[in-house]
Amino acid sequence: MAVKDYIRERFFPHIWCQGCGHGIVMNAMLRAIDSLAMSKNEIVMVSGIGCSSRISGYLDFHTLHTLHGRALAFATGVKMSLPALNIIVPMGDGDALAIGGNHFIHAARRNIDLTAIVMNNRIYGMTGGQFSPLSGFGTKETTAPYGNIDHTFDISALSIAAGATFVARTTAYHVQQLTELIKSGILHEGFSVIEVMSQCPTYFGRKNKLGGAVEMLRQFKEITTPKGSKAKQANPELIERGILHQTEQPEYCNSYEQMTALAQKGK
Amino acid sequence: MNTNVKFVQGNEACVEGALYAGLDFFAGYPITPSTEIMEHLALRLPRQGGKFIQMEDEIASMCAIIGASLTGRKVMTATSGPGFSLKQEALGFAIMAEIPCVVVNVQRGGPSTGNPTHVSQGDVNQSRWGAHGDHAIVTLTASNHQDVFKMTVEAFNIAETYRTPVILLFDEVVGHLREKLVIPGKGKIPLVKRLRTAVKEGTDYHPYLPREDGRLPMSDFGSVHRYNVTGLFHDMWGFPTDDPQIVKGLQRHLVDKIENNANQVLNYKEFYLDDAECILISYGASARSALHVVKNRRLRGEKLGLIELQTLWPFPNQLIREKCEKAHYILVVEMNMGQILREVKNAVHFPEKVFLANRIDGSLISDGDIRNILRIVQGKGV
Numbered sequence: 001m002a003v004k005d006y007i008r009e010r011f012f013p014h015i016w017c018q019g020c021g022h023g024i025v026m027n028a029m030l031r032a033i034d035s036l037a038m039s040k041n042e043i044v045m046v047s048g049i050g051c052s053s054r055i056s057g058y059l060d061f062h063t064l065h066t067l068h069g070r071a072l073a074f075a076t077g078v079k080m081s082l083p084a085l086n087i088i089v090p091m092g093d094g095d096a097l098a099i100g101g102n103h104f105i106h107a108a109r110r111n112i113d114l115t116a117i118v119m120n121n122r123i124y125g126m127t128g129g130q131f132s133p134l135s136g137f138g139t140k141e142t143t144a145p146y147g148n149i150d151h152t153f154d155i156s157a158l159s160i161a162a163g164a165t166f167v168a169r170t171t172a173y174h175v176q177q178l179t180e181l182i183k184s185g186i187l188h189e190g191f192s193v194i195e196v197m198s199q200c201p202t203y204f205g206r207k208n209k210l211g212g213a214v215e216m217l218r219q220f221k222e223i224t225t226p227k228g229s230k231a232k233q234a235n236p237e238l239i240e241r242g243i244l245h246q247t248e249q250p251e252y253c254n255s256y257e258q259m260t261a262l263a264q265k266g267k
Numbered sequence: 268m269n270t271n272v273k274f275v276q277g278n279e280a281c282v283e284g285a286l287y288a289g290l291d292f293f294a295g296y297p298i299t300p301s302t303e304i305m306e307h308l309a310l311r312l313p314r315q316g317g318k319f320i321q322m323e324d325e326i327a328s329m330c331a332i333i334g335a336s337l338t339g340r341k342v343m344t345a346t347s348g349p350g351f352s353l354k355q356e357a358l359g360f361a362i363m364a365e366i367p368c369v370v371v372n373v374q375r376g377g378p379s380t381g382n383p384t385h386v387s388q389g390d391v392n393q394s395r396w397g398a399h400g401d402h403a404i405v406t407l408t409a410s411n412h413q414d415v416f417k418m419t420v421e422a423f424n425i426a427e428t429y430r431t432p433v434i435l436l437f438d439e440v441v442g443h444l445r446e447k448l449v450i451p452g453k454g455k456i457p458l459v460k461r462l463r464t465a466v467k468e469g470t471d472y473h474p475y476l477p478r479e480d481g482r483l484p485m486s487d488f489g490s491v492h493r494y495n496v497t498g499l500f501h502d503m504w505g506f507p508t509d510d511p512q513i514v515k516g517l518q519r520h521l522v523d524k525i526e527n528n529a530n531q532v533l534n535y536k537e538f539y540l541d542d543a544e545c546i547l548i549s550y551g552a553s554a555r556s557a558l559h560v561v562k563n564r565r566l567r568g569e570k571l572g573l574i575e576l577q578t579l580w581p582f583p584n585q586l587i588r589e590k591c592e593k594a595h596y597i598l599v600v601e602m603n604m605g606q607i608l609r610e611v612k613n614a615v616h617f618p619e620k621v622f623l624a625n626r627i628d629g630s631l632i633s634d635g636d637i638r639n640i641l642r643i644v645q646g647k648g649v
Contacts, residue, residue: 044489064337
């Protein structure tokens with residue numbers, strides 16, 4: 001199918017600013033889904049609140065646009081209820097890791113088969129440019145006009161520590177890799193996290209003098225490197241892209257089925 | 268022996284009622300004094316192929332049941348005061364997105380951590396007004412195990428009929444008391460099934476377009492109709508809008524679908540009302556003590572009567588006004604600072620004749636507590 005066949009054209013134009021990275025992520029997500037030849041009826045997209053969370057409404061799947069930070073909790077209910085469904089959860093960095101941090105680590109710990117795509121643009125865009133847990137020390141935002149004194153998270157390291165069994169990272173610049181990683185995340189049985197560094201030229205870029213969308217995308221190219229590359233050894237500051245962690249652990253809904261069988265034997 | 272007779276806690280009576288009603292998905296988080304509900308469901312649901320999940324907090328539990336309800340399951344969560352506060356955000360979502368679900372609050376003393384192991388009826392108003400924004404909600408309660416069972420089934424039926432969350436507001440002493448419960452045979456209490464759309468695949472389905480009777484047929488996630496569900500004001504497809512006409516229409520619909528059907532969701536019991544000069548109005552555990560007083564006074568020839576409310580919200584204004592028309596005075600018996608008292612005063616023609624008999628120290632209100640107030644009201648001194 002063409003990408004446009006997955007879109008609810010009736011609801012366009014979308015709300016994103018010019019140069020925003022979220023449309024690129026949406027595009028990559030649809031290409032990944034298309035290449036897996038999945039039925040639209042099997043896909044549930046669950047999102048929270050924020051710019052990135054609006055993705056769900058634009059797409060022709062079962063879509064559940066929930067509360068700020070709570071997408072994974074709603075998604076857990078859907079998945080537990082009908083494990084045959086494929087659940088994709090587009091999230092923002094503040095959505096996933098500030099207000100939704102608790103749900104995030106516990107979904108990872110359970111290893112429930114959800115695919116969380118965290119669009120990390122290091123800012124709260126929808127409310128106009130406040131710092132998020134991913135903004136980083138020394139950055140500038142409307143709520144950190146003298147420089148941010150909050151330290152940042154490493155989404156991937158946090159996900160691995162919390163028990164996610166598939167953790168990957170890339171950027172909105174690396175669209176082919178992004179498509180492949182989303183594909184792998186969907187195919188992986190267990191909790192998958194794909195962190196996508198996404199540009200917000202309107203707020204993060206402007207406040208921190210990073211230029212427009214093109215400059216920010218160029219920066220993604222320059223500050224990242226494939227996992228295990230020689231460049232990383234030479235320059236440890238570079239951020240690694242690719243599958244950072246993948247392991248097999250019992251998936252939550254499978255374990256529930258096994259537990260249920262045990263309970264019914266003793267009936 | 269009739270195996271349908273059980274000697275159980277009130278919390279178990281709630282579990283039995285929920286399973287009778289077809290509960291097949293429960294998400295919860297441990298909290299006194301409601302925990303036995305989730306413990307029993309952790310045991311029972313897997314055995315019969317249902318789903319049980321202990322979530323990371325009360326917020327997540329509420330969110331999870333909403334997600335599960337969208338796949339077509341009958342869902343419930345159970346909590347107490349602090350957890351009930353946490354659930355309000357997602358409860359509001361369920362109201363806005365019109366998701367059938369049942370939320371049990373076995374009340375404890377509050378505010379805050381309060382008096383976790385003791386009785387209180389302090390959450391009456393929170394159950395009505397806890398979620399932000401204009402809305403309507405159904406809240407049911409019960410004073411004994413048979414009624415806990417019955418009201419739990421009723422809650423599921425109302426939730427499905429009106430596509431709404433329903434709150435079951437129980438009391439700690441009822442939840443933990445053990446008494447007899449007779450589980451009715453299958454079919455004895457009618458069950459409302461989910462109303463699903465008859466719209467065929469490929470035809471435009473409008474999840475938020477009410478039928479002429481006001482009901483909105485649903486379509487399960489995973490089936491042929493793919494639609495959007497959101498907590499934003501939305502159009503008939505479920506897509507966000509701030510169109511003033513649509514916003515106004517939805518706001519009215521959310522309130523009207525409950526308020527206009529107040530009589531359909533009204534449950535109450537009455538005792539000795541015909542010639543009653545003094546009417547006690549009570550609910551939950553308090554109604555047991557109130558009934559005790561009424562029965563004893565009747566033996567002495569005093570004309571006391573009792574209205575036991577089982578539907579607290581929407582508050583039955585008309586019922587109270589009509590039943591209390593001829594009463595010389597009215598005594599509201601409850602375990603809070605007068606949350607239902609206010610509603611009763613608001614409902615009757617003579618608010619100056621309405622008095623409060625309450626207890627707020629974490630102990631069950633006794634017949635003596637009620638008699639003491641009666642003496643004052645009757646002019647017999649302190």
